[in-house]
Amino acid sequence: MSPLVIPVSERDHIAGSFDAPVVLVEYGDFECPYCRRAHPIVKAAQRALGKELAFVFRHFPLAEIHRHATQAAEAAEAAGAQGKFWPMHDTLYEHQDALEVEDLLNYAGTLELDVTRFARELAHGEYLRKVRDDFRSGVRSGVNGTPTFFINGQRYDGEWTDGAVFIAALEQAAKLAHTESARG
């Protein structure tokens, strides 16, 4: 099983605590239909596990087949710079078929971002490097498509399209983490 080469750190977007017993990392692409499918399943897992789960999203845009993917990833970062990474992340998946620049600017407006700054940073490719760094870190960790999940640093090759199975795998990881911490 492939381990996560670049550990979760302050540079990541994390929903939950670094100390959570289960840290789920997704390498995803905002224009990928499978990632879109995974989006509500991850949400359900977050609800089911509560504070037991921390979710980290890293960019893995397959730009040659998904024309809007890199720019959408940059938009999420630009929103993140204004404290709204997750609302933009959700918006992008919920509007996957509308990822042109004017759509992105609209979403920025809806999320009450400083749209002038958002537009400027997007135009200047301010976060392109961050997106590419995420992509490279994914390649190094054996990401072979999107979405690819890592549970507590190990690639999860199991079922995720069935939410119940996915949540059971995460709960199992939580149990394991608790056992280990009780021992340690």
Add this chain to the structure above:
Amino acid sequence: MAQQAERSKQSKILGAGTQAPDFELPSAPDKKLRLSSLRGHAVILVFYPADWSPVCGDQTALYNEILSDFREYGAELVGISVDGPWCHVAFANSRNLHYPLLSDFEPKGEVARKYGAYREGDGTSERALFVLDGDGVIRWSYLSPIDVNPGADGILQALESIAHRPAGTSTSTSAEARSGS
């Protein structure tokens, strides 16, 4: 005996230290590529079963994205399957691929056989990766389960190790393989 028979059915791909067999295959309906013409560069040979199959799609798309990283090592990436050149043209266009796809089409699978990467019965090549150094010596090879996209981490590690030990300073095993060929 039964176990042996079972094992013999599996492909045994060429391993590290072996001189990569040379070949010439169509890279387009009117163009051919000879492996030895790439000497001086690291070469990544990607055998895959077929154009259009879903896992290959992901694999070719992934390599297409990482091409610039491969090229930072001066490496050339070449895909090989038993599909004909016209099929490759349509596939490469549809995926916007920026590296050549070679047709191991006539005689079918001849090159895959030389690398131990042909699936008798299926009539396709295996999903197998070979990284060659600038002298054409195989420095790393990997046979993936047919339905699993092997990713690119192994390729990048192999290229890194070649970069740290440039061509001409190969290990003794590969030197033996060279003198033997």
